[in-house]
Amino acid sequence: MSVPLATAAGCGSAAPSDALLVSAAAGAASSYGASPDTTFVGRSADGIIAVAIAVHDGRATGFISDGLPIDVWFDGAATGGLLDLRALDGSRLVGGTHGRVVHGGVTRGDGAGWSFVALLGEEPTGPYTATSISGTDDRVGWIRFPDDTVVGTADVGGATGPAPSIALTITVEDRRYEPSHSVVGGTEIGPR
Incomplete structure (x- = not known):
């Protein structure tokens, strides 16, 4: 099962709505979920940002960067295959795991937004x-x-x-x- 966030969310220019992000994340989640210690890395559909998510014991930390001005750290829950992470500036990262893949979206506090796909990685990823x-x-x-x-x-x-x-x-x-x-x-x- 895949979630076409890139087309549904209008990747890159407009921020995905919270309802769309939560709905897409719920649709992408499976009963598999993330194992207790996992990392996922990927990029936004438009290639602008890199995304990394580290999951441990029901909690997750996410980081997005474009190598220049975009620099946001997130923290939150990783339960039942769903990620719901928040940043101090009001930005949000949500996603759902499906096997070795996370489909999700990021909405920054300033309204910018991206959909992304991240793949399960092994150390040192x-x-x-x-x-x-x-x-x-x-x-x-x-x-x-x-x-x-x-x-x-x-x-x-x-x-x-x-x-x-x-x-x-x-x-x-x-x-x-x-x-x-x-x-x-x-x-x-x-x-x-």
Whole structure:
């Protein structure tokens, strides 16, 4: 079963409605659901954003990035094959798992929206992050794909830009960060 969110939601230009997102997610969900520790990675139907979702013990953390200004972290429930994640800025990510695939949609707080498809990944695939060790809200986020390509955004002093390469030692604009690490679902949301 597939859900044609890209055509139904008018991918890219208009935000999918909450009713459409919830309805589509419910239609895509199966009794399989996500296993306790899983990650999914994919892209929006128009290719603008990369999406990563980490699921752990009924909770999930999601991250979207276009490698420049789009940088949103989500947190929420992952139960019965359905994802309902929220961001601090009012953005929302919903989806439904169907085997090894998540069909879903993102609506940002500013009204922009995308439909997406994300596939089950294995380590080291998934979302990664590093936060500033200087006590600021600065944060770097990455999405690592199975072919080892990476999309990421650095949020430094409230301005966003391309993320540096994933590494143990990270410095952006003379600010040092904790070592990068993979995100466990339900444990990370930000910027704070």
